[in-house]
Amino acid sequence: MEYHSIIENHNEGYINENERNVHVWCSKLAALRDKTAGEHGLLLFAGFYNHNKVTAEMLYHWVQIIAKETNATFILVAGQDPRIIIKKHSSMRLISYETLIQEGEAKILRKDDRSVVHGHYYIFSPDKSALRLSINILIGASSSGQLKPEKPNKRDSRFKKAIRMRDKRCAITQSPVPFRDRGPDFTSFQAAHIYPFSCLAKKTYQDFLDLENQPIFRLPQLGDGKPNGVLMFSDLHMLFDAYAFGILVDTSGKIPIYKTYCFEKSNMDLVDKYPELKFNDQVEHPMANFFWEQFKLCLLASFAGNGRVFTT
Numbered sequence: 001m002e003y004h005s006i007i008e009n010h011n012e013g014y015i016n017e018n019e020r021n022v023h024v025w026c027s028k029l030a031a032l033r034d035k036t037a038g039e040h041g042l043l044l045f046a047g048f049y050n051h052n053k054v055t056a057e058m059l060y061h062w063v064q065i066i067a068k069e070t071n072a073t074f075i076l077v078a079g080q081d082p083r084i085i086i087k088k089h090s091s092m093r094l095i096s097y098e099t100l101i102q103e104g105e106a107k108i109l110r111k112d113d114r115s116v117v118h119g120h121y122y123i124f125s126p127d128k129s130a131l132r133l134s135i136n137i138l139i140g141a142s143s144s145g146q147l148k149p150e151k152p153n154k155r156d157s158r159f160k161k162a163i164r165m166r167d168k169r170c171a172i173t174q175s176p177v178p179f180r181d182r183g184p185d186f187t188s189f190q191a192a193h194i195y196p197f198s199c200l201a202k203k204t205y206q207d208f209l210d211l212e213n214q215p216i217f218r219l220p221q222l223g224d225g226k227p228n229g230v231l232m233f234s235d236l237h238m239l240f241d242a243y244a245f246g247i248l249v250d251t252s253g254k255i256p257i258y259k260t261y262c263f264e265k266s267n268m269d270l271v272d273k274y275p276e277l278k279f280n281d282q283v284e285h286p287m288a289n290f291f292w293e294q295f296k297l298c299l300l301a302s303f304a305g306n307g308r309v310f311t312t
Contacts, residue, residue, distance in 0.1 A: 019264035020047040021118040028132035049265040066304045068134040076109040094130035163191035167231035190237045194290040227287040243301035249288035263302035
């Protein structure tokens, strides 16, 4: 795991701002000597590009997932760009609810199923006092920011064949594997692990799993088997492994719905073209648990901070 500070230094700034239209800031500023803060102590907590798929309830949940303070209670308040406010009040050490009102907007985001409106949001305590949350950097990194070496899992050579034989098409685009007289042509297709295979044996990542998933992810027949695999075109596999997009599974109905979510504007055409994954109802589907835990890593990699808090 490679750690990058929230805004690495004053010169670098908000490097992927043009890829986002929703920005989440801490209302309590950091000390000026804090290297994780931007200019004047501003702390960018998270951000993403909303393509009318992310609801307010989802955003609250995402913030809670990446927050180091697991039991923190908070509200999100829409307001003016903090950099504009700071220019007017450079000596302030927090952006208060009252200041947002004075600057023209302080609207509490209700935790409902309406799409999040584009703009800037601040994290406050429920009593509207200023609050600073920390991003949940995965425990176990050395002082240099690299993961401490751990014994890797041994890959099962049968994984690729099992995924090929089950799916027989790209689960995202639904393009079937071409068939020739001498057999199927898998040249452009790859069997992808949903949850990164390299993370399965690392305690660092085990601790970040939901409690009910921890024993499941220790079973090699699941982590390196069909429950944790899906067939994709090779270019989509690269984007998936880079946490450019993730899959949220709705299991409330009789048939699971696999919805794709991207976090930056440049990848939104993927969501437009392929809003859902499809699987043959006659075969065993991948486990929703693996999609969910991969999505949580997407939040750390693409949603938290300036979008590059860590890479596996």
